Amino acid sequence: MRASVSPEPLPTGEPRWLDVDEQKAWRAWLYSAQLLQDRLDRELTRRTGISHAYYEILVALSETPERMMRMSELADRCLSSRSRLSHAVSRLEERGWVRRQVCEEDGRGQLAVLTEEGFAALEGAAPIHVEGVRRELFDQLAPEQVAAMRDFGETLLRHLDPSRMP
Amino acid sequence: MRASVSPEPLPTGEPRWLDVDEQKAWRAWLYSAQLLQDRLDRELTRRTGISHAYYEILVALSETPERMMRMSELADRCLSSRSRLSHAVSRLEERGWVRRQVCEEDGRGQLAVLTEEGFAALEGAAPIHVEGVRRELFDQLAPEQVAAMRDFGETLLRHLDPSRMP
DNA sequence: GCGGAATAGTCAAACGCTCAACTACGCTAC
């Protein structure tokens, strides 16, 4: 548990409880999301030694022209706190997949740079990951469901983090 | 990282890479799912001191006639490993919200029992949680999107864990 | 230029989860 109880008042008025259909929709979505992420993460970790969180870091770096990115930008891109990313990059550094480099333009900044070994590790993991996503997700859905999934995700993203949506 | 690399061969043949639309659908869903769960969990934890994982345990117990459940059943219900649940119940016990009780019918078994204090804690947290789910999720979606979300969740659930779907 | 606020990143301690080993009990067959 991460925090003590705040003194904020409860919401005023009667809570807007979920009705039976809303309950079912919420639970189906929540459980399927957790199961899917868990299954993909476990398969990737087991077969490649790279957790999904670390995979995302490697992908983000690889998609950049110079295969390097500022720590903060990388943290945002990976939905990670700065502290978490800092720890993660330290561990990736130990594996020789990433190295740190001071930022020229800003003396406070650090660049995380993907090494050749890191890129090779990513190349090895990518087929495993994409096959998992296909098998567990896309192969299970009709095209309309894929469209609905995207619409759902983008709608939510516009609300939760507009900066991430063009 | 949780495991060493297995000797399994890579998938045979060219990986079925995602096309641009599939990429967008996948990323939109993944990021929105992570942001939503993270935001709800943080708000709940900050304002009530109960993480979403612990909240689920309390809910599961409260929905049972006697407010008690076998450890394994509770673990399944909460998508938790037995070890994780055992640790969690120990911490909930320290707070006085749950107590353990040996199972009459099966001497190996333990029952997790929700205490009055635990029930009260849940009653305090539930309005916070439901307001969060409304505000961040249902208020953002049109009725068709809610229907699609449910359809999506149930379709995936049938694949990932059929036993959870009637 | 200079002092104060803001930003970038790191670090240590506390906490929760995973993994694998372990205890204890039940079930079945002999």
Place this chain on the structure above:
DNA sequence: GTAGCGTAGTTGAGCGTTTGACTATTCCGC
């Protein structure tokens, strides 16, 4: 009745994440 196996649950070590404090650098107004 007891050996062997399967099931229920717990435990401890190791790892990753969170939190908050900390250092270093830059930005801004004067």
